[in-house]
Amino acid sequence: MKLLRTVEEVRQWRAEMRSIGRRVGFVPTMGALHAGHRSLIDAARSGNDAVAVSIFVNPTQFGPQEDFDRYPRPLEADLALCREAGVEAVFHPDVSVVYPPGFCTWVEVRGPLSESFEGAIRPGHFRGVATIVLKLFEIVQPDSAYFGQKDAQQACLIRRMIGDLNLPVELFVCPTVREPDGLALSSRNVYLSPEQRRKAPVLYQALKRAEAAVLQGETRAEVVHRLMVETVATVKEAQLDYAAAVAPNTFLPVETIEDDVLLLIAARFGNTRLIDNLPVVRPRNA
Numbered sequence: 001m002k003l004l005r006t007v008e009e010v011r012q013w014r015a016e017m018r019s020i021g022r023r024v025g026f027v028p029t030m031g032a033l034h035a036g037h038r039s040l041i042d043a044a045r046s047g048n049d050a051v052a053v054s055i056f057v058n059p060t061q062f063g064p065q066e067d068f069d070r071y072p073r074p075l076e077a078d079l080a081l082c083r084e085a086g087v088e089a090v091f092h093p094d095v096s097v098v099y100p101p102g103f104c105t106w107v108e109v110r111g112p113l114s115e116s117f118e119g120a121i122r123p124g125h126f127r128g129v130a131t132i133v134l135k136l137f138e139i140v141q142p143d144s145a146y147f148g149q150k151d152a153q154q155a156c157l158i159r160r161m162i163g164d165l166n167l168p169v170e171l172f173v174c175p176t177v178r179e180p181d182g183l184a185l186s187s188r189n190v191y192l193s194p195e196q197r198r199k200a201p202v203l204y205q206a207l208k209r210a211e212a213a214v215l216q217g218e219t220r221a222e223v224v225h226r227l228m229v230e231t232v233a234t235v236k237e238a239q240l241d242y243a244a245a246v247a248p249n250t251f252l253p254v255e256t257i258e259d260d261v262l263l264l265i266a267a268r269f270g271n272t273r274l275i276d277n278l279p280v281v282r283p284r285n286a
């Protein structure tokens, strides 16, 4: 496995892959890799001849009061996971490689996709995400890229950016990987105290309760919303940021649930924010 630190090194590796006709799958990450990332790497492995992973804690997607400084950076364990998963190349640049002095070009996906929910709570977050993902695509030039459903709004925004900018990258969004009690895997779960960790699955419970109502024929989004709010309210450690039923491709809230709907939830446990979501497809005859 190659550890690449500069843009030139990545370009050289990519040129080698191209010269021997290898299709490259790419998994962008901020490190602190877990089984969710591993599932993305495995999907990239099975659909391509070579896999590249980036490990870069991107400062521009963190707000001033957020956890950039304390974000976990267990590089040796991350490299071991990549090696074990059969990754060919890891791109792990310094911040100065990605954002050299004078950097002033940004990518903005405008509208509800970047301004609602996570975008409303974390102003500037999606500008940082879109900018780094486009840069990584330009540097790695992958044939396909793999993102997790766990960050549904991010995945939706990247799909939009790929379409709007005609990027030659095939996007795959892979299912959320969960702990046995339903908690979605996240690099931020390590921040939870034992008590908060015990209570955190309430987010998944709220989503499942709402899903059950939708599958039983509930069409009123306000009722579905109330079920999620009530469920989270049973746990005093959890402070709800939002719960909503949205159209999966636009993130616009729906009033009446017709076919496919995406249920969203986000809450704080102390200083730790957790997000989760559940796509629900109602059988046509329900």
Ligand code: PAF
Binding pocket: 028, 029, 030, 056, 058, 061, 129, 132, 133, 151, 154
């Ligand atoms: O999902 C993440 O880990 C990050 O937002 C990403 C896509 C690697 C961009 O920094």
